Structures are given as structure tokens and as C-alpha cells.
Amino acid sequence: MKQETRKEEIISTAAKLFKEKGYSAVTMRDLASAMGMKAASLYNHINSKQQILKEIIISLAEDFTDGLKNIQKSDLTNIQKLQEVVKLHVRITSQNTFGMASLNNDWMHLEEKLDYYLDLRANYEEEFRNIIQKGIENDEIINDNVEVILFSILSTLRSLYLWIPKKEDLNPEELSQQLSKVLINGINKKIN
Amino acid sequence: MKQETRKEEIISTAAKLFKEKGYSAVTMRDLASAMGMKAASLYNHINSKQQILKEIIISLAEDFTDGLKNIQKSDLTNIQKLQEVVKLHVRITSQNTFGMASLNNDWMHLEEKLDYYLDLRANYEEEFRNIIQKGIENDEIINDNVEVILFSILSTLRSLYLWIPKKEDLNPEELSQQLSKVLINGINKKIN
DNA sequence: CAAACAAACTAACAAGTGTTAGTTAAATTG
């Protein structure tokens, strides 16, 4: 019953094009052509090119914020929280790999919503850092450099949009589990 | 004695702008303005906007290819080779974080050199995969999914350009070591 | 010093940009 409106079609088509060439390199005529219409007709459904980008990015950013907030509310161990964060990224990214490309690469073109986005992002990183920090204090996580840990996990999760489309044989569940294993336990066979 | 030519100045200024806004969003007038000259004057030193991008990306891509080839020639263990790859990324990225942004985000605008770049890239990933594969066969690396291991390490290394500029207190040596530790040994305190 | 060069400039172009106005035709609704 849930049917994509014309506006939603335009936005998801735009996301696909934005992933291929980046926001700035995609013209309204490119987008119209991909939709099988003329550029001017797009404006029956959307207000501006800018707005399309905003709708793609902000809703995704809020999904992450909400997801992490829920994980924080739980009483899982910090390692378990990290596993849930991995699942969160895999789930959101699997559902919208195109949009995630814009989130990662085109956020700087958000203009009016830029500050809001940057707030969400800074907040997300802070919450993430907090899980790691608590994990160290609680003797669950090795006392390595927190920033290095944060960076390496987050970089991997943020790159999922590039990789998930190429490995569709792995379902989200399986992928989350294997990713968690590699990220948390490492790959070294020797026990030092 | 080694002095930047005007052309090199233009290219490194361009790289800086490309990192901030992406290749497509940077105009020749933006670049000229950042150089303190008029757009037309740029053409006394460079042939086209395209060529600037090409020079930024291709030389970096070749640095990686050469670096990995040298590591492969050595008779290190596979874990040690991975550590050397980490060093390679940290070194090249530290020297040119701006250029690395273009390499990661603007390669699709390479046009004539696109195929060459994609070859280098595919080759690099294949060599990288090979180290992991051999490491597993040789009982140095846990027999997890090779693709998951490859992806998580490479994602982290490819994102270094975003992170190194923000943490200039860590010198390259130290950073490489800590990164290797986290990527290879994981972060889990419990020995399962 | 004359000649050559390097590196800036102004002016201009053809093509492409996002967007608006006004129109038309088909589908939906009272």
C-alpha cells in the first residue's frame, strides 16, 4: 500500500545521481532526464535543488541520532553497545546506500541546515566516544588511544555505503556480526 | 633550495579548495581568487581544470602502487606487511591531506585518465587482499571473512585524510603504531 | 641594450546553470 510519491521518486533518483557524480556535478536537467521529464517539471514537486539535498541528508542524520540515543538508554555492556552501533549503521546504510553517499560527501553544500547537521554530527561522535571511554574505565576495552579507536571504527562504518552494494550476498545480520568481530576482536591469531 | 613553482602552487591551492567543496563546486575564479590573480591568468601555468585534478590524483595513486609493490617484494610476515601498509598510508596522507580528499572523492571526474586510475585502484586492492589471504593460510591472521577484513582496514586507512589534520599532536610514527595495534589486535580486553 | 620570456591583465565567448512564468492536457472530485 505504501507507494512512493512523485516527490520521493525524485529524491531517491537524485540520491542515486548524487552518489555517482556528487551533488554539484548533477544538474537539474540530469535529474529531470533520469526521471523522464523536463527540468522545469521537477519544480511541481520540489522547491529547489538545495531542498533535495537537505531532505536526503537530514533525515538520515536524524535516524543515526535517534538510533544512538536508544542504544545509550539501554543497559547493555559497552562492548554490546558497540555491537548495536554496528548494527545501526549496517541497517540504515543497507536501506539507503545512495543517500549515505550524500551524507558523507555533500554535507558541506547544505547551506542553511549546515549548522544543524554539524551539531548532530558532533553530538553523535561525542556519544560514540563516550561508549568507548566508559568501556575502558569498565575494563571491557583495552586502554588504547580513545581517538584512534573511535576513528577506526567510525571510518569503517561511514564507508559502508561504498561496500554494501558490492557485496549483496551478505545479509545485514551476518555482515553486522562479522564486522563486529573484526572491529572488536581484531584479526591477529596470536595471543600476546 | 627546492622551491614550489607557480604551477605547483596552483595545484596545491586547488587541492585545498577541492577538499573543502569538492572538485565540481570549485570554479576557476575561486581558484584564481585564492591565488590572488584572475582566472585567465591560471592558464599561463596549467592547461585545464581537468589537468589539475589529474595531476593531484594520479601521482598519489602511483605513490600507493609503488609503495605497496615494495612491501610485497620484502620478506616480512604478512602481519608485518600490514603494518607497513598502515605506515605507507599514514606517510602519504600526512604529506598531502588535501590531495587525498580528491583521490577519495573526485576520482570519478578524471575522464581520460579514469580507466588508468581504476586499474591502479583495482590492482592495489587485489594486492592488499593477497596479503590478508596469505596471512590466513599461514596462520597469522584469524580466518574471518577476507572481504570484511580488507574492507574495514582499507576504509580506515582511506579516511585518514579527514582525521590527520585534526590530530596534529600525534606524529606519523606514533599514529602508525597505534593504528596498527587497534586494527590488528582489536580493542577487546577479554581473551576468548 | 635589444630580444625573449614569464606572468599577469582585460574582454569576450559559447555553453550550461537553477529557476520562474505561463500554458496545456489528463485525472479526480463535488
Next chain:
DNA sequence: CAATTTAACTAACACTTGTTAGTTTGTTTG
């Protein structure tokens, strides 16, 4: 069925784009 709405269209706009041509000026070189 008349009235409204939806969703496409053509034409055009003001502006920006990368780039070229031709010129000027200061510096280097034979």
C-alpha cells in the same frame, strides 16, 4: 458534467561556467 487539481510542457531569464585571444609589464638573457 463542471470545477479543480495534478503533472507535465515550452520559453525564457539572469547568471555562472571553463576557456581563448590579445595585450601589457617587468625580468632575464644573449
